[in-house]
Amino acid sequence: MLKIRLGQSSDAYCDGVSRRSFLRLGALSLGAVAANFSLADLLRAEEAAGIGSSNKAIINIHLGGGPSHQDIFDLKPEAAVEFRGEFSPISTNVEGIQICEHLPKLAQMADKFAIIRSLVGSTGQHSNYQTHSGYDMRDLRNAGGRPSLGSVISKVAGPSASGAPAFISYNGGDPGYLGPVYKAYAPQGGSLKLTKDLTVERLDDRTNLLASLDRIRRDVDSSGQMEALDSFTQRAVGVVTSGKVAEALDASKVTPDEKERYGKEGMPFLTARRLVESGVRVVTFSWGGWDTHSNNFTSLKRQLPNMDRALSALLTDLHDRGLEKDVTVVVWGEFGRTPRVNGGAGRDHWPQVMGAFLAGGGMKTGQVIGSTTKNAEAAKDRPVHFHEVFSTLYYNLGIDVGSKTLEDTAGRPQYLVDKREVIRELV
Template sequence: MLKLRFGNRAGFCDGVSRRNFLQLGALTLGGTLGGLTLGQLYAAEAANGLGSSNKAIINVHLSGGPSHQDMFDLKPEAASEFRGEFRPISTNVSGMDICEHFPQLATMADKFAIIRSLIGSTGAHSNYQTHSAYDQRDLRNAGGRPAMGSVVNKLQGGSANGAPAFVSYNGGSPGYLGAVHKPYEPMGGSLRLNDSLTSARLDDRTNLLGQLDTIRRNMDTSGQMAALDSFTQRAVGVVTSGAVADALDSNKTSPKDQDRYGKEGTSFLRARRLVEAGVRVVTFGWGGWDTHSGNFTSLKRQLPRLDQGLSALLTDLHDRGLEKDVTVVVWGEFGRTPRVNMSAGRDHWPQVMAAFLAGGGMKMGQVIGSTTKNAEYAKDRPIQFQEVFATLYRNLGIDTGRAQLIDTAGRPQYLLDRRDPISELV
């Protein structure tokens, strides 16, 4: 029996729990599902020109707020209570220094860019902003702003091979787009049909469910049946496509890959496999970065692991010819205080932070922006979250100057208020 979970723990507006599971077993697609059949959904996608792009985003959220001045914006000339314990090291790009605990990344700085002057953090312990570019309060009455993966699901749809558009291991609200565009959240298990259930029989059963539930779906005004239609399509697509199932199967990982990425780098490897399988947006949270105390002790463990997993990912994307198609972004919800506190930690600091970008055909090997002497404020070239998102959408082939979506009140909404990508990167 396979169990797949979609969405977060909270309930839908009509009381159906998002913790309900979609079950694929020997007899049925679990629960009462209805509406469009798998074939009908694929036909609708094809009619709308969906499923043709191979561009992808890997969005890595460093949960808790990573210490920007101990990773990518070290201040060796600052007083000891500001500069901390770590020292910068040179990279293979002249004048571009990063933390000493990133020795592997230092050898490939020509393959990434660092933004040192990212501003506009809402200061909340939440990944909402790194999913959507907005504050959680924006358009709240209309359902909120959708995550990038949900926007991509709406505008571009899943891949032709059945891969879902949006796979997330750390949530992501569909906002005003509705539950149909929630992320697919794998929950483990064997993603294989049992011996008595072929792909053809599974599709027949999906068709039958669609026929039985057509009346109920047509009467439904909550959108829940449409959401379940999409969940059915994604679940069946994952199981029958093979490629996505293989990407999610840890048993398919070679010992060589496991060794290169490291035990803590599994999420980076899985993300690479998912975008290779056709997923357009993959998001996951990595590590714990809320270092109010013991900041340097914690980072001495965290940074080498991040160095290994992230450098392995960049190497693979380059070696497999994916560096122009796949964009990697690594960031958190805010930076950390310039002054080290009495517990050898750094507290929350939303005034400025750093972001790491790679791939997507962008101009790499550069640092964008700078901060003041203690890394407390943006000094040159402040960059807003929405500018980063405009760049990410551009890399996916989505024109933020033209693309609009309709919210729950029937109003057209641009994807972003700031719609120009970062000029230095494009």
């Protein structure tokens, strides 16, 4: 995050704000309030995007490294010992659905989520590019690459009426051909509160901001970075002056009850909930380490209880706060892991099939979609492609991927995904 303060340094500008502060405002790729739009402009943009003033939002949780699907949500107790692993399945509150024994809290609320056991289309790369965009990071069909979902929403819908940015990310999210203006706001340490000697009126004076920015144009090139810097600065100022996002990011506002329910390792889940409540449309973060080539089961025994605690607390809060129809939660990684346990008690990379966890968004939950073969090595029925998940996420945000296009750098219309069918079982 950014602490904005007046400085009396040698490089201070005439309005008292230091050049370093403005550089930090831009370079950190902060936030989403376009100061050159009036509130009426923003509301009209929302209406045109079909989203309006709703709280429709996505929490996108990336389990970096590739979690072993057959040890979490698709256990194979009847498989040979070299395939089935160490864990046992437990029944959930939905008849016929079983998940890992180390997820007892989630097991008691299976009616509130859906499991995809037959997710295909993984690019097999150690990267969150695909869980951000649905595409291979090597996809060169568009100059600049494919934009992340958050960047698309930032472009299509912009900031909410509350002043909250459209897209906050703790794990990147490339804007692709949309350009750097639509990069995520990326909080980084410090404070977003106004200092006592910096008033809203002074900070929100766009003329002074742009005049100060003109002084540093020599530090950026002519490829659109100046426009991005201007945009990021305006967005960061909007975040600070709106207050809601700053409060959502303020750890001192977390209650003892919330700390207890989410646990120390679950604070990112709580922060994401607080951010969507403040009006942020897309929040993404990575959690845990799942590249378990060795000691797979030891690692999962350590991580799964923490995920169980935090994810169940998040789903409970969304339901208790009436947000289960507006906020979609997706949890997934970049690929699955090998059916056979290797000599180091680990599992290696397996892009052929994987799993995903979905909740909220008004979807039809309490179900499992698809299945895998006896050793979890391939989709047995109802393969679900990455793009179908993205089509469903966009659908939950009020965007029809069958008709919506965006122009790439060459001015050509591009669909948001190639496979433009939603997951029919969910909607």
